[in-house]
Amino acid sequence: MTILTQTSTVPVVEETAQLLLDHYVFPEAAERLATLLRQRLAEGAYDVDSAEELSRLVTVDLQSVNGDRHLRLIHHAETVPKERGAAALAAMRREFDASLGGVPRVELRDGGVAVLELTPMLFPLDWAAEPLAAALTLVARADALVLDVRGNRGGDPDTVAFVCSYLLDERTHLNTMYWRDGERFGQSWSLPYVPGARFGGSKPLYVLTSGSTFSAAEELAYDLQQLGRAVVVGEVTLGGAHPRQGWTVHPHLEASIPTGRAINPVSGTDWEGTGVQPDVVCTAADALDRAHALARTRLTDATG
Template sequence: MKKLYAGISLFTFLFSSAQKNDISIVLADITEKVKSHYIDKETYKKVDSLFQSELKKGTFKDLNKKDFADLLTQKLRTTIKDEHFFVKYLENYTPEKQMSEKEKEKLNNEHNSLENFGFETVQRLPGNIGYINYKGFASPEASEKTLAATMDFVANTHSLIIDLRENGGGENGMLLLFLSYFFDQKKDLYTTYFRHNQKTVADSTQPKVSGQKYLHKKIYILTSKKTFSAGEAVAYFLQQYKLAEVIGEKTGGAANPVDHFMVQNQYLLLVPAGKITALSTQKNWEHIGVIPDQEVKSEDALKAAHIKILKNIITSETKTELTLPEIKNLIYKLEQ
């Protein structure tokens, strides 16, 4: 039997060639998506240079598809310095052209409902303090009832803590709906420019919502380094309009919205495709993050907010279910 390349079997050679070809096609497709959609029209050159260099070095050789996607995400974020880039291998992906819009919406809503549309915990803390642990923004259509129930639950509290320490962002429509609960009237907050079609869209809160709005009360937002994108936007806009204080860590610094693409019916690709401009500042939090009013370690943020509210209750002589000695005792325990 003839040998091929000194001991390399024909199968190994063909598999290696096919794998290399498959990788090259994926990388070329990603480069093209960046070229046509990324907010900076010249960035694709860096992406192309990165991919060509890594191919020559054999960086992607022998990686399984999941590890390949993870490494692409890391390389893109590091090289372009944009944390919104994301690549994920979808093992059992069904091409969207085989699914109707209703089927896709139903599937997405079913998945999000398993996580209660991002609302992890809603409760009343001692001192009549509302607490919402919110981890991500699903579609407003699917989330509206859960959001309304959440806001109705905290409506009678005298102050509110919104925990965004694990919030990785999500849909813009849900961000605007959530923010609508804290503005008494419609508010034009920001514009979004999309490079691929050169359109600018105005983004505003809604004048009316399904649940009870939370107005003219103290709000405290908890943040961490993991607070990202739409999660950061809540902190940014409520802080800018002096509707909330931010307690915790500086956030991730990802303001620009993304477009979703399927690459070779195998990989989900997120590309930052627009630019947000806040009307109040003519800026955004990209690469900067939201700077807390009170900077503490993320694990200490809830305790810090609770203590601050309890001390304010004493100072303002606000009536709660707790007596003054009970409030002081609770502060003492929290500070230990």
Template sequence: MKKLLTGIFVFNALLSYAQKDDRTAVLADITEKVKSYYIDKEVYKKVDSLFQDESRKGAFNNLTGKDFASLFTQKLRISVNDKHFFVKYLGNYTPEKPINEKEEEKLNNFHNSLENFGFENVLRLQGNIGYINYKGFATMESSEKTLAAAMDFVANTNSLIIDLRENGGGDNGMLLLFCSYFFDKKTDLYTTYFRHKDETVINSTQSKVTGQKYLHKNIYILTSKKTFSAAEGLAYFLQQYKLAKVIGEKTEGAANPVDHFIIQNQYLLLVPAGKITSSVSHKNWEHTGIFPDQEVKAEDALKTAHVKILKNILQTETKTELSIPEIKNLINKLEQ
């Protein structure tokens, strides 16, 4: 019995040591990625100090991979004050076999199509108002046709509501393509500086798009505390160029694009690797978030936008499928 207990003790000690050694390698790898890629070249020192302090306190001991990644993400974001940092445990991850570009594109199209490339629904609301409920920016290549179909559907409406209240962001190319539908000509929206490349890229809208552009009409964007990253970008740029009004809640403020890394074949790491600078404000929405033109609770944003448009229809005597009494009755009903 004594030998059995001794054997169990030794096994647990070795397991604990292996886990500690493994976590040490993970921490070292993440620090190196932050040092090489993060937009602020000095931040890695803060990250390294954080890891050493937390390791000495035993904060990462006896945690599952999932809990370790969750705690890690939280401490990274707080320490660096950047909400784009993200660590995810991958479980039994094995590197995928290399596939060619056509196979990769086909695979991405399939996965994105399962959520209709982020387009939850597209409607025509009473008063001839377009409504697009958009929940995520899939890649531009896979989303282009669906975006065009959505914009063609709302092309004949008098006003448009874009609902981003549940949109957590995504592809930068898709952000630029979506913006392109609201600019009559090619426009340089912002630059992105990548420190690890020492390279600045100009990000512009497209002069031509597949669907019909939506120009010179009232546009309202709905936001919540969940509106994040590229979704904030769509609101930010249309608001800056006075092409749309924002209604809803102030957003979290995550502007800088990320690079993806696999750490020790166990964790996915997202590191903000670029800095966006608006061509208009020479700033971005990092840390500050998007300030609504009309701040209301997220759950009231759609009703508020609908009423605002209907009242404008009455004021401007815009023709719709509704009579004036019908518009007034609808406003009363929405405001109750």
């Protein structure tokens, strides 16, 4: 357990409050949250002796104003590098190596239905392009495809676009990101060309979700659903649509603060706070069998 003292707690909370004011995508909420953190600090609410407990208490307060699940004070058991985002990248790399690059399972089920599991994250594209291209090319020959993101907690929006590129026939506008200053924005599009073979934009496609599916994994499900390209099967997702950055505020603590918000070009909104609503609602445990059955029926009807 990492021991804290009041002299180490105060700068953590003060720096987190200032980062909110400087970077949070919603300035008015940032002011309310910074005031709340400083008030709670003065009241002694953060007088705890472990970094892990401080992270829990501050995270509860950070999410109390608008429920933004990307707003967190994250505890790391190992020492956090000081460079911005380095803590998350170091932990990510270990998971990447342990999960075959985020593609731990490719399976062919009865009836020509392929299953591709993407978990635990959609890793940075410069890491993940090679394993994803190999897996997506492999399943391109299937008659139907099930993407399983039930255990996926987010990742890189560029990787979302990369995956979508294999599931569409032409370059398509997927998302628009608006940033803190209210003037800059960036559009996300599928790619005109991909390494390997495309599954394409016409064969049956299903995306499995759970109550733990989060962030970029939600975007993958939401983008494909809004385009009418995929049927989402499973549970309502967690509801986190804001891209975030991380700042080291203590050797074992990282302040996670959203710096932008996503707007879908079809719906004109996003999944923040509501989650992605499945087209076919069932438990996460039943989602794969349900999607497989739906795919088999659709393929049988098509060959009639």
